[in-house]
Amino acid sequence: MSSAELEFADKRRDLQTRRSRTDIDRSLYLLFEDISYTVRRGILTKERRELLRDLNGDFRPGELTAIMGLSGAGKSTLMDVLAGFTITSVTGRILVNERERNMSEFRKLSAYIMQDDNLQPLLTVQEAMFVAADLKLRSNRCQKSQRIDEILTVMGLDVSRYTLTGKLSGGQRKRLAIALELINNPPVMFLDEPTSGLDSATSKQCLALLKQLAQEGRTIICTIHQPSGTLFNMIDHLYVVADGNCVYTGSTHNLVPYLTSLGLHCPTHYSPIDFLMEICNGDYGSHISKLVESIENGKSNVWRSTRTLYLNEEIIIPQQIAPIRLYSFETEFKQTPHYAASSWKQLCILVKRNAVKLIRDRVLTFSRISMHFAIALLAGALYFQIGQDAAYVLDNFNLLFFSVMFLMYNAFSATMITFPSELPILMREHFNRWYKLRSYYLANKVADFLVQFTATFIYTIIVYYMSDQLPESRRLGLYMLMCFAISLVGQAVGLIVGSGLKVQNSVIFGPFAIMPFLVFSGFFVHLKDAHPYLHWLFHMSFLRYAFEGVIIAIYGYDRAKLKCSADYCHFAIPEKLLTELDMKHVDYWFNMTILILLCIVLDIVAYIILNIRVKKRI
Known part of the structure; x- marks a missing residue:
C-alpha cells in the first residue's frame, strides 16, 4: 500500500476505536421471504411481467453484502424493494430483526445512496455537510462541526472541504455521497453501483471504506456489476440474481465449491464470478433452474461464511443461525420524529x-x-x-x-x-x-x-x-x-x-x-x-x-x-x-x-x- 493509503487506513482505524458502544449496538438484521415484483408490459395492456420471483435471503450486520447479476437480472430492482424505494406491486415479507418491517420506522434507520451521486454542484464539501448536519442532527453547532470533521477525515475529504462538489473527482463524489448519509449514522446502508465509473484503485478504496463501515456493525448492501478479482475478494457475502431468481447466496470463497458440487467446474486461473455470469448467460447450457433449486432461491445458508460475528459482546450470528436478539430501535426510534428539523x-x-x-x-x-x-x-x-x-x-x-x-x-x-x-x-x-x-x-x-x-x-x-x-x-x-x-x-x-x-x-x-x-x-x-x-x-x-x-x-x-x-x-x-x-x-x-x-x-x-x-x- 502507498503511504497515502496507509495514512487513510490509520485514520479510519483511529475513528473506529473512538466509536461508542452505542454505535456498534445499532445493528440490524434484514430478512426477506418470497419477494416478488411485477410491472406492466405496456401502458395499454394489463399483462404484467415478473421481474423478481419469490426471492429469499438475509443480510447481516458486520458483513459487506454485494448483489450481483447480469444487466436486467433484477439486482437493482431487488435493491429498490429492500430499501423501500419501490413499494407498489411488491409481494412477500421483509423482516427487520425478526419483526415485520414498518416502512416509516425503517426509513429512520436506513440510507439509500443511488448510482448517480446527485449532489449540489455549487456547494463546497463543507457546506454540503453542514446542510446535511443541520437537517439531520439535533445537536449544537460545535457538536455538528466535530462530527463533520471526523467523517471528512475518515473519508479522505478533509483536504477538499472547500472545493465545490461539482469539481470533485468521481471517487471523491462517491465518498461525499456516503459521508452525507453517515451524518446521522444509519445502521443500514444501500448503495447502487458504488464503483460505477471509478478506476480500479478508486474502486478498491471505495469498497474498502464500505467494508470498514460494515465492520463497525452496520448492514451494508450494494450492487456491483462486474468486480475485479481484488474487489471480489473484499466482499463478505455474495448474493447473485439471474432472471429474477437467486442462484447463489454465500461467501465468495465458497462459490467455487458450490459450483463444483453441481458439476460446474471453474477453469483454473479463471474468475469464479465471471464463470458464474457466463453460466447465467447460458454459455454452458441451461443451468439456472438447477442453481435456483440447489440454493432454494436464496433460502439455503449452507454456503454462508462460518465466521462468527461479535457485536455488543454477544454472539449474534453463529454459523448459519439467524440472530435472536432484537435491537433496541423498537423503543428508541419509535419516539424519534421522522424529520430531525422542524x-x-x-x-x-x-x-x-x-x-x-x-x-x-x-x-x-x-x-x-x-x-x-x-x-x-x-x-x-x-x-x-x-x-x-x-x-x-x-x-x-x-x-x-x-x-x-x-x-x-x-x-x-x-x-x-x-x-x-x-x-x-x-x-x-x-x-x-x-x-x-x-x-x-x-x-x-x-x-x-x-x-x-x-x-x-x-x-x-x-x-x-x-x-x-x-x-x-x-x-x-x-x-x-x-x-x-x-x-x-x-x-x-x-x-x-x-x-x-x-x-x-x-x-x-x-x-x-x-x-x-x-x-x-x-x-x-x-x-x-x-x-x-x-x-x-x-x-x-x-x-x-x-x-x-x-x-x-x-x-x-x-x-x-x-x-x-x-x-x-x-x-x-x-x-x-x-x-x-x-x-x-x-x-x-x-x-x-x-x-x-x-x-x-x-x-x-x-x-x-x-x-x-x-x-x-x-
Whole structure:
C-alpha cells in the first residue's frame, strides 16, 4: 500500500476505536421471504411481467453484502424493494430483526445512496455537510462541526472541504455521497453501483471504506456489476440474481465449491464470478433452474461464511443461525420524529442553500437578469419615446403586449427547464428523510422570488422610461405590479410542466401548453369580435387578465388627452381606445385578484404533481 493509503487506513482505524458502544449496538438484521415484483408490459395492456420471483435471503450486520447479476437480472430492482424505494406491486415479507418491517420506522434507520451521486454542484464539501448536519442532527453547532470533521477525515475529504462538489473527482463524489448519509449514522446502508465509473484503485478504496463501515456493525448492501478479482475478494457475502431468481447466496470463497458440487467446474486461473455470469448467460447450457433449486432461491445458508460475528459482546450470528436478539430501535426510534428539523428550520436551511446556489450560478441567475436588461434596452430603443404621443398609441399597445408575453414566457421557460434538473437531488434527499417536500417547494419559491422580482423590476423600469410612459408613480407601480404578477403565474405554469414532464418532453410540449392562452389573450382577437361560443376561452386566459391590467394602468384612471404629433390622432382620448378594445369597464384590482388566486391554485397543482412523482419514484 502507498503511504497515502496507509495514512487513510490509520485514520479510519483511529475513528473506529473512538466509536461508542452505542454505535456498534445499532445493528440490524434484514430478512426477506418470497419477494416478488411485477410491472406492466405496456401502458395499454394489463399483462404484467415478473421481474423478481419469490426471492429469499438475509443480510447481516458486520458483513459487506454485494448483489450481483447480469444487466436486467433484477439486482437493482431487488435493491429498490429492500430499501423501500419501490413499494407498489411488491409481494412477500421483509423482516427487520425478526419483526415485520414498518416502512416509516425503517426509513429512520436506513440510507439509500443511488448510482448517480446527485449532489449540489455549487456547494463546497463543507457546506454540503453542514446542510446535511443541520437537517439531520439535533445537536449544537460545535457538536455538528466535530462530527463533520471526523467523517471528512475518515473519508479522505478533509483536504477538499472547500472545493465545490461539482469539481470533485468521481471517487471523491462517491465518498461525499456516503459521508452525507453517515451524518446521522444509519445502521443500514444501500448503495447502487458504488464503483460505477471509478478506476480500479478508486474502486478498491471505495469498497474498502464500505467494508470498514460494515465492520463497525452496520448492514451494508450494494450492487456491483462486474468486480475485479481484488474487489471480489473484499466482499463478505455474495448474493447473485439471474432472471429474477437467486442462484447463489454465500461467501465468495465458497462459490467455487458450490459450483463444483453441481458439476460446474471453474477453469483454473479463471474468475469464479465471471464463470458464474457466463453460466447465467447460458454459455454452458441451461443451468439456472438447477442453481435456483440447489440454493432454494436464496433460502439455503449452507454456503454462508462460518465466521462468527461479535457485536455488543454477544454472539449474534453463529454459523448459519439467524440472530435472536432484537435491537433496541423498537423503543428508541419509535419516539424519534421522522424529520430531525422542524418545518420552519428546514425552510430556513433550504432557502439559505438555494440563495448560495443562485449567487454562484451565473448561468441561471445572471443570465436571467442580463437577458431582461438586454431585451429591455432593445424594446426601449425600438419604441423610444412613444408612450405619450397619440400618433403611436397602437405601437404602444403592441409594446405593452410584448412586455406581458416576454415576462410570462421567460419565467415559464426558465422554471420549466431548470426545475427537472433538481428532481434527482430531491428524490435522494427526500427519500433519505432530509426534509419535507413542502419545505423544499416553498424554499425554491422563496429563493427564486427575489431573482424574478429583480429581473422584472429592471425590465419594467427601463422600458417604462425609455418608451416615455406617463411619469406618474401610481401608474408605474400598477404597471410593475401587474408585470410581476404575470411572471409569477408563468413561473407556476413552468413548475407544473417541469414537475410532470422530463426536460426533453417539456421543451417540446411546454410552448404548446402556453399557446391557447396566448391566442385568446385579447391581442390578436378582441373579445367582442369573437363568436359567443368562444368567450369562455378568453375568460380562461391568464394572459388576457394581465394584458388588460397593464392597459388600464397606462391608459385608465381618467388619463388626460394625449398630445398628437400627426395631423389626426384617432386615439388621442384614452377612453376612446379603451372603448375600442372593450376594456372600458375593466377593473384592475379584479384582474389582479384573479392572477393571484390563479397563481396560488397553480402552485398547489404543481405541488400535487411533484408529490405524486416523488411518491411513485418517476
